[in-house]
Amino acid sequence: MFILPSFSFVRGEKGSEAMKIYVSGKVTEVEEHITISQLMKQQKVETPQYVTVVVNNAFLPMDRYECFWLKEGDTVEFLYYMGGGCDGTEQ
Amino acid sequence: MALSSEQLERYSRHIILKEVGLKGQKKLLNAKVLIIGAGGLGSPAAMYLAAAGVGTIGIADADEVDLSNLQRQILHSTSDVGKPKVDSARETMEALNPDVHVIPHHLFVSAENIMELIEPYDFILDGTDNFAAKFLINDACVLAGKPFCHAGIIRFHGQLMTYVTGKGPCYRCIFKQPPPKNAVPTCREAGVIGAMAGIIGCMQALEAVKYIVGAGDLLTGRLLTFDALDMEAYPVMLPENPDCPVCGTHPTILRPFDEGMVECDLR
Numbered sequence: 001m002f003i004l005p006s007f008s009f010v011r012g013e014k015g016s017e018a019m020k021i022y023v024s025g026k027v028t029e030v031e032e033h034i035t036i037s038q039l040m041k042q043q044k045v046e047t048p049q050y051v052t053v054v055v056n057n058a059f060l061p062m063d064r065y066e067c068f069w070l071k072e073g074d075t076v077e078f079l080y081y082m083g084g085g086c087d088g089t090e091q
Numbered sequence: 092m093a094l095s096s097e098q099l100e101r102y103s104r105h106i107i108l109k110e111v112g113l114k115g116q117k118k119l120l121n122a123k124v125l126i127i128g129a130g131g132l133g134s135p136a137a138m139y140l141a142a143a144g145v146g147t148i149g150i151a152d153a154d155e156v157d158l159s160n161l162q163r164q165i166l167h168s169t170s171d172v173g174k175p176k177v178d179s180a181r182e183t184m185e186a187l188n189p190d191v192h193v194i195p196h197h198l199f200v201s202a203e204n205i206m207e208l209i210e211p212y213d214f215i216l217d218g219t220d221n222f223a224a225k226f227l228i229n230d231a232c233v234l235a236g237k238p239f240c241h242a243g244i245i246r247f248h249g250q251l252m253t254y255v256t257g258k259g260p261c262y263r264c265i266f267k268q269p270p271p272k273n274a275v276p277t278c279r280e281a282g283v284i285g286a287m288a289g290i291i292g293c294m295q296a297l298e299a300v301k302y303i304v305g306a307g308d309l310l311t312g313r314l315l316t317f318d319a320l321d322m323e324a325y326p327v328m329l330p331e332n333p334d335c336p337v338c339g340t341h342p343t344i345l346r347p348f349d350e351g352m353v354e355c356d357l358r
Binding site for chain 1: 248
């Protein structure tokens with residue numbers, strides 16, 4: 001319990017190691033030094049330009065997707081537009 | 092208002108619940124709920140609210156029943172094809188429970204009619220199929236201080252959230268504006284599993300009932316997402332958005348407006 005956090009910190013300093021983040025509530029292992037943009041590609045997020053991103057309970061503006069570097073333990077949510085009853089007729 | 096012996100029997104399974112009771116059932120009988128869209132989401136919501144004895148149920152839709160609707164829109168039957176959805180909806184609800192006063196609104200919601208439409212109601216359910224209507228309903232409910240429940244479905248996925256003034260973000264806090272036409276997949280192109288409409292529409296009805304009787308925690312500040320393939324429900328905690336143009340600290344949307352008719356689904 002004592003050693004683990006410092007150990008993961010040292011690994012973090014080296015880079016290119018795996019780290020754990022939470023994507024849609026699920027523990028997800030990703031490589032270190034990954035941006036939101038890269039994560040979206042890895043997670044095969046459909047129509048990423050129309051997805052609302054929440055990181056650590058804050059909305060992340062689209063212009064920060066490329067430069068926001070994730071770190072161990074971060075929580076990421078992808079919120080999608082969803083229509084509704086879908087009657088298939090015009091309004 | 093005393094309940095008749097028939098009503099005591101009809102609502103006995105509600106009345107026995109400590110969260111509802113006789114008091115809660117009376118509240119339901121006095122409540123007014125508006126369902127916008129008599130489609131996949133509106134169908135189960137309308138039927139459960141009628142069965143629950145919600146005294147006044149408004150149902151708004153301008154469409155007629157189409158054969159392709161029947162895979163999920165359980166308010167309507169095969170013999171209803173071609174009939175206005177609001178008429179079919181009214182017949183189904185009145186047959187289910189004669190206590191319910193159904194008000195059909197045979198119209199599409201617009202900036203012109205939305206404020207007047209929602210005014211008499213205590214709670215609004217958004218069961219519409221296009222984003223222009225979803226944003227319009229959001230803005231109108233925020234401006235009028237009306238609680239409402241948003242929902243959306245596609246393929247095997249669904250989402251819903253509830254807005255109550257001062258209790259968390261609105262739909263526009265999360266999704267700033269409707270996506271451009273054909274930018275995101277629609278149910279017409281991508282499909283939707285019928286029972287998904289049932290699950291999410293029932294959850295909307297549940298939110299309305301909980302709001303009316305004052306039971307439990309509403310989906311305010313949370314967007315519940317449902318994945319039917321994994322059979323997992325996951326509530327996403329929603330941040331506040333003080334910059335929201337309609338419910339934020341310096342709002343720029345001061346009256347409802349039509350969003351350039353951006354459709355979820357164009358034929």
